[in-house]
Amino acid sequence: MALTAKEVAWVAHLARIELSEEMAGRMAGQLSQVLDYIAQLNEADTSETPPMSHAGGLSNVFREDAPGMSLPREEALRNAPESAEGFFRVPRVIE
Amino acid sequence: MPYEAVIGAEVHAELATLTKLFCGCSTAFGAPPNTQTCPVCLGMPGVLPVMNRLAFEHALKVALALNCHVDPVTFFDRKNYYYPDLPKNYQISQNHRNLGRNGHLDLPVEGRSLRVGIWNVHLEEDAGKLLHPESGQSDSLVDLNRAGTPLLEIVSAPDMRAPAEIDAFMRALRNILLYTGVSDCKMQEGRLRFEPSISLRPAGQKEYGARIEIKNVGSISAVVKAVEYEIQRQTRALDSGERLTPETRLWDDRLGRTVSMRRKETSADYRYFPEPDLVEIRVDETWKARIRAELPELPVPRRLRLQQQLNLGPYEAGVLTDDRALADYFESAVAAGKASPKAVANWVINDVLRILNERQISPVAFPIPPDRLAALAALVETGVIGQPTGRSVLDDMLATGEPPEEIVRKKGLAQISDESAIIAIVDRVLAAQPQVVADWKAGKKAAFNALIGPVMRETKGKANPQVVRQLLEKRLAEQ
Numbered sequence: 101m102a103l104t105a106k107e108v109a110w111v112a113h114l115a116r117i118e119l120s121e122e123m124a125g126r127m128a129g130q131l132s133q134v135l136d137y138i139a140q141l142n143e144a145d146t147s148e149t150p151p152m153s154h155a156g157g158l159s160n161v162f163r164e165d166a167p168g169m170s171l172p173r174e175e176a177l178r179n180a181p182e183s184a185e186g187f188f189r190v191p192r193v194i195e
Numbered sequence: 196m197p198y199e200a201v202i203g204a205e206v207h208a209e210l211a212t213l214t215k216l217f218c219g220c221s222t223a224f225g226a227p228p229n230t231q232t233c234p235v236c237l238g239m240p241g242v243l244p245v246m247n248r249l250a251f252e253h254a255l256k257v258a259l260a261l262n263c264h265v266d267p268v269t270f271f272d273r274k275n276y277y278y279p280d281l282p283k284n285y286q287i288s289q290n291h292r293n294l295g296r297n298g299h300l301d302l303p304v305e306g307r308s309l310r311v312g313i314w315n316v317h318l319e320e321d322a323g324k325l326l327h328p329e330s331g332q333s334d335s336l337v338d339l340n341r342a343g344t345p346l347l348e349i350v351s352a353p354d355m356r357a358p359a360e361i362d363a364f365m366r367a368l369r370n371i372l373l374y375t376g377v378s379d380c381k382m383q384e385g386r387l388r389f390e391p392s393i394s395l396r397p398a399g400q401k402e403y404g405a406r407i408e409i410k411n412v413g414s415i416s417a418v419v420k421a422v423e424y425e426i427q428r429q430t431r432a433l434d435s436g437e438r439l440t441p442e443t444r445l446w447d448d449r450l451g452r453t454v455s456m457r458r459k460e461t462s463a464d465y466r467y468f469p470e471p472d473l474v475e476i477r478v479d480e481t482w483k484a485r486i487r488a489e490l491p492e493l494p495v496p497r498r499l500r501l502q503q504q505l506n507l508g509p510y511e512a513g514v515l516t517d518d519r520a521l522a523d524y525f526e527s528a529v530a531a532g533k534a535s536p537k538a539v540a541n542w543v544i545n546d547v548l549r550i551l552n553e554r555q556i557s558p559v560a561f562p563i564p565p566d567r568l569a570a571l572a573a574l575v576e577t578g579v580i581g582q583p584t585g586r587s588v589l590d591d592m593l594a595t596g597e598p599p600e601e602i603v604r605k606k607g608l609a610q611i612s613d614e615s616a617i618i619a620i621v622d623r624v625l626a627a628q629p630q631v632v633a634d635w636k637a638g639k640k641a642a643f644n645a646l647i648g649p650v651m652r653e654t655k656g657k658a659n660p661q662v663v664r665q666l667l668e669k670r671l672a673e674q
């Protein structure tokens with residue numbers, strides 16, 4: 101499974117990772133190797149195996165609709181690089 | 196060239212739960228910013244979401260109410276994208292195995308029934324709210340109180356062809372959400388949102404045209420206006436030879452038009468994958484049967500039943516079933532067995548609704564119990580009191596809380612229907628007005644009315660007008 105540098109650049113963009121062209125080329129090779137390794141799984145016969153969405157084997161885990169504790173606002177905002185008037189402050193997203 | 200409009204809708208409804216979908220934070224509207232958050236809904240590392248059972252059952256209820264197929268196993272997916280109102284950088288949603296699919300909603304439109312397909316019904320978490328202080332500033336503000344609120348998404352098939360049809364669809368769907376109690380549907384608080392999509396194709400063509408999605412529409416009437424506008428805009432564009440491309444447009448309610456929404460990211464690539472932090476949910480037949488049993492009679496079937504069973508007109512049945520509590524009130528009044536359904540319907544539609552609107556209260560808070568309204572309707576229907584007197588008795592009932600019979604008795608409002616009492620008055624009036632009687636005998640039919648007035652006056656307006664007429668005719672004929 102050969103990934104192209106262009107595909108790597110697109111995935112990097114989606115993940116908001118800055119990647120130089122040189123790096124994208126190098127990653128394309130390395131990621132292709134990883135994918136090839138994983139692709140060995142395709143050799144297993146799964147025609148009789150039902151699809152699964154989770155490895156835990158549990159189902160129907162719920163909580164009741166009962167209020168719990170929320171954080172004090174100062175705590176909630178403590179990790180934010182910037183805040184203002186009780187809000188998280190971020191670079192402007194619309195014009 | 197004549198075009199056919201193809202209209203579909205994506206609907207989002209915040210579900211009526213006390214807490215968020217995956218944590219115990221409150222979902223109450225209007226709290227100060229960022230006071231309803233916790234490590235789970237802030238997307239802190241190492242936390243685990245746990246599904247709110249009530250939210251899931253609400254979603255299941257809607258899927259069943261919309262006649263959806265519900266698979267025995269459903270699970271959740273991560274939808275990955277970056278936006279500041281989404282603290283985890285992914286939204287827990289459903290994509291591979293939606294809770295409900297292939298349903299339909301039958302709705303009455305202009306006297307006929309239209310079936311609108313429901314492609315899917317699924318449960319997801321809402322995002323936070325972004326505020327953009329006056330333009331020119333370099334920042335946006337984020338409030339994450341709403342982040343993680345349970346959100347139901349309903350996607351319709353593009354089965355509608357006219358603004359009136361999507362209007363009926365929205366009203367019918369909102370009524371189902373209200374009837375089932377899964378959402379308060381407050382559109383002004385953004386708790387119910389409709390996003391229509393419209394494409395045009397030359398009449399008779401099978402292939403769809405470019406699909407234009409409209410966002411930022413805040414009310415049902417605005418959606419209808421936006422759809423009407425879009426049909427006109429696309430018609431003009433196609434007529435002038437323009438090629439339309441699929442896009443998302445924003446509705447500007449002030450200007451009454453849609454504007455193209457320029458996005459930085461060109462194509463969406465959400466890289467959905469099964470949410471590893473949540474386990475799958477198995478919905479067996481017993482569970483489905485229990486939820487089905489909890490479903491109330493839905494608005495459209497109820498409306499049809501009222502038409503057939505109680506012989507109401509489509510307008511009356513429609514008004515009465517538009518609000519579940521009002522329909523319940525009406526039906527209990529009819530069940531009291533005192534007055535005819537028609538008479539009760541008229542009282543509810545003309546008077547109860549008016550008072551509810553004036554006082555801005557729900558039918559549940561209406562102070563007169565249904566059986567007393569029925570008793571009042573019966574008093575008028577059987578001729579004990581006249582219609583105008585009935586109205587004033589209703590006002591007295593509201594003011595004093597007394598039953599109508601009691602008010603009629605205390606105030607001596609009952610009409611005199613007793614013939615012997617009225618006949619004496621009729622004879623007195625005839626004796627006192629020989630000229631009018633002579634006119635009537637000479638063929639002046641209008642003279643008859645000149646005789647009714649004095650009789651009514653003598654009885655202080657309490658004589659039953661029909662009885663008065665009958666007796667006058669009888670006595671005149673005997674003269």
Ligand SMILES: [Zn+2]
Pocket residue numbers: 215218219220231232233234235236237343
């Ligand atoms: Zn929380």
